[in-house]
Amino acid sequence: MWIYEKKLQYPVRVSTCNPRLAKYLIEQYGGADGELSAALRYLNQRYTIPDKVIGLLTDIGTEEFAHLEMIATMVYKLTKDATPEQIKAAGIEDHYVNHDKGLFYHNAAGVPWTAAFIQTKGDPIADLYEDIAAEEKARATYQWIINLSDDPDLNDGLRFLREREIVHSQRFREAVEILKDEQGKKKIF
Amino acid sequence: MKQVPAEYYQIMEQIQAVDFVLVELTLYLDTHNDDFEAINQFNHYAKERKRLKKLFESQFGPMQQYGNSYSGSPWNWDDTPWPWQV
Numbered sequence: 656m657w658i659y660e661k662k663l664q665y666p667v668r669v670s671t672c673n674p675r676l677a678k679y680l681i682e683q684y685g686g687a688d689g690e691l692s693a694a695l696r697y698l699n700q701r702y703t704i705p706d707k708v709i710g711l712l713t714d715i716g717t718e719e720f721a722h723l724e725m726i727a728t729m730v731y732k733l734t735k736d737a738t739p740e741q742i743k744a745a746g747i748e749d750h751y752v753n754h755d756k757g758l759f760y761h762n763a764a765g766v767p768w769t770a771a772f773i774q775t776k777g778d779p780i781a782d783l784y785e786d787i788a789a790e791e792k793a794r795a796t797y798q799w800i801i802n803l804s805d806d807p808d809l810n811d812g813l814r815f816l817r818e819r820e821i822v823h824s825q826r827f828r829e830a831v832e833i834l835k836d837e838q839g840k841k842k843i844f
Numbered sequence: 845m846k847q848v849p850a851e852y853y854q855i856m857e858q859i860q861a862v863d864f865v866l867v868e869l870t871l872y873l874d875t876h877n878d879d880f881e882a883i884n885q886f887n888h889y890a891k892e893r894k895r896l897k898k899l900f901e902s903q904f905g906p907m908q909q910y911g912n913s914y915s916g917s918p919w920n921w922d923d924t925p926w927p928w929q930v
Contacts, residue, residue, distance in 0.1 A: 661907050663927045664867075665860060666853075711874040718867060728928035822871065829875040 657717070664721035665815045667728040668808035674745035676809060677733040678763060679800050681750075683816075684726045685760030685768040688792040694719035696773040696789065700782045707837065708779065708830045712786075715823050722816055727758055729809060779834050787827045794820035848904075848930055855900045862896060865889045 669676075683689040697716035701709050734747075734756050742751045749765055760768035776782055797817035801810050869886045876882065897907060906913030909921040 658908050658910060658912055661927060662856065662859065662863075664863070666857065667928075711871065714867075714870050714874055718871075724927065731928050822868070826871050826875060833875060 657720075663725055663728060664718070665725065665812060667725050667732065667812045669729060669732045670806045670808045672733065672736045672741065673806060673809075674734045674737045674741055674747055676800075676804055676806060677730045678745055678747045678750075679803055680726055680730050680733070681758075681761065682763040682796060682800070683793070684723065684730065684758065686762035686796070687772040688789055688796055689762070689768075690719050690723040690726055690793075691760055691768055692772045693789060693793065694723060695770075696775070697786065699773070700775045700786070703775070703777050704779055704782060705834060705837070707833050708783070711826060711830055715826065718819070718823075722819065725812060725816065729812060730758055731756075733809070780831065783827050783831050783834070787824050787831070790820045790824035790827065794824070848925060852904055852930070855896065855903070859893070859896045859900060862889055862893050866893060 685691055694716050697712045697719065701712035701716065704712055734742075737745070737756070739751070742748055750759070750761075753759070762768075774782075774785055776785070794817055797813055797820065801813050801817070804810055804813065866886065866889050869882055869889070873879065873882055873886065897913075901907060901913055905916060905920045905923055909915075913921075915921060
């Protein structure tokens, strides 16, 4: 089972109310390469991955939920004091008419999250290559958001998340090597 | 944002720092399970983590529930602040 802990993985601070940055950030909440996709992808693939990699998928999948909570906290803090005028100026009035300031799993363009964003192939190499690609895409997305953001406090949290994508990608690459070694062993008669 | 004493942030940050070490070592050990030195480091920080959790909870209430933390009376698990409120 999972146990919730009343703690963010890394402190989240924002300098000012800025609903436009929240509009960008929601990409990492309910977008194809976002944290929800990541958590659900790994925690679903783990049931059929070889035993040597189950622990890694479980632990990275769990960490993704901590990242999802950090993104939610960023979006919440960036929008909670926004006036309807600021909402309109930021271009998130489409979200507001449906959800007020409630969070929702959609991407920066308003497309709702769908399971079609993720895949489980049952083939360990195919699954792990998808995972490596997902981490690299998420890293790139964080970089594009940092490029658009002028909030130094927010960027501190975003840089942490960007670095985690790199670490996860590297761990998945190691997992591929471990499986390749295993496969190689079986071929010795 | 909720008003919490400076110590809340100080102890929380210490926990976050130790937890970062533990998360990193966990993922590393998942793919390097025979690294004795890393396992020693892991157990050292696991102990430090327990100490900090106890310190935090004695002042600010349970961090986990379902019995992973003791409860105050009245029940204080669902007291604010939640992490996004500070």
